Amino acid sequence: MTEGESAWLAAAPWGINDRVRSRLAATAHEVAAEWNVELGEMIAAGRFSYIALAGDDAILKVVPVEDDEADHEADALAALAGDGAVRLLRHDRARRAMLIERARPGYDASGLSEYEAMRVASSAARKFWRPAARGRPFRWIGDLVPRWLDNAGDHYLVRQAKEIYATMRPADATLVHGDFHHHNLLSNGDRWVVIDPKPMVGEPEFDVPTLLWNPIGHQPTKDSVDRWIGAFADAGLDANLVRKWAIVRGTYQGLPLAQGETAETSPQLRVVRALL
Missing domain, CATH: 3.30.200.20 (Phosphorylase Kinase; domain 1)
Known part of the structure; x- marks a missing residue:
């Protein structure tokens, strides 16, 4: 924003x-x-x-x-x-x-079991991820991530995230949601649909990290992070690339810390620290 x-x-x-x-x-x-x-x-x-x-x-x-x-x-x-x-x-x-x-009845995926949330999210994501080209009209994640990392401030996690991002070569051929998580997945009849995309062009692995620190109130653990990454790896994604994006995105979304938050209570930074 x-x-x-x-x-x-x-x-x-x-x-x-x-x-x-x-x-x-x-x-x-x-x-x-x-x-x-x-x-x-x-x-x-x-x-x-x-x-x-x-x-x-x-x-x-x-x-x-x-x-x-x-x-x-x-x-x-x-x-x-x-x-x-x-x-x-x-x-x-x-x-x-x-x-x-x-969407009706319009319940979000936060009330599902972890297994069901994984199943629903994986299915919904595969429908959303479709071929797209940068500039037509969507922006490319590679033009945005460096700025977001700069905005995260001077912190050792930012320095580590920048080092990791420097090893990455983000693709530009897939439409990504940009804010894909439990609260943006709603029940609609007998199916689930996404809402509120912040769409860009990138690669599917970019979209997974926001699921790792949601739903609201969830305190991620190393085990929960590994389970979610494993679920999307089973669906065909590159687990190592998901991990890299989780560190990069978790850092720029978790920093600077919100008022009253610490590195231990920030869901995003808990994911980052679980992966480093």
Whole structure:
């Protein structure tokens, strides 16, 4: 995300601040009126965008311009066309507004057993990972990761992560989700679909690490990390490459430490330390 204290809360529950939420709410009501959809209650779980019910079967989402990682969310949903993801129904690019299929019953994967979560995540990921080319319109992970590591600050883990990243040659042929975890996997009828992509072009192994430190409240252990990596290795991914991405991504997502957090309590850094 583009950093800016004017847009984001500096402490839990995180997400957009009241000023940005009010701005997005105004846009949502304007778009809903033009599209002739009934705007319902705001969904509290949507902390980084304005998300509200839109009639019985849809969701209206307005993404803040400050969230540049979500610039191509609608493009990814359009490319997937409802195959493994919620369906994009309508889109206003200028106002960053999307009308999206509502997943029903809409339970996320955090309530599943670890085994079931692995099975569901692996199946959903294989549908999402499809051929894509950088710049059409998605950005390449290799153009972004170095900046994210720089933003993580001066820490010995950052130095180690940079050394590991220097040995990597990220691919640029696969659409990746960018924020793939339990809370972005929803039940929809008899299947599971992904929501909230931060889409980029890269390689499948890039997407696995965020599962290792989720769901919210999970405290990863070496055993749990190894089980998740093993599950995706069994599905055909390169386990060593997943480990490298887990160290790199865990470092830049875990640092600088959030307020009240330590290296021992940060889920991301627990994964990193389990792998080093």
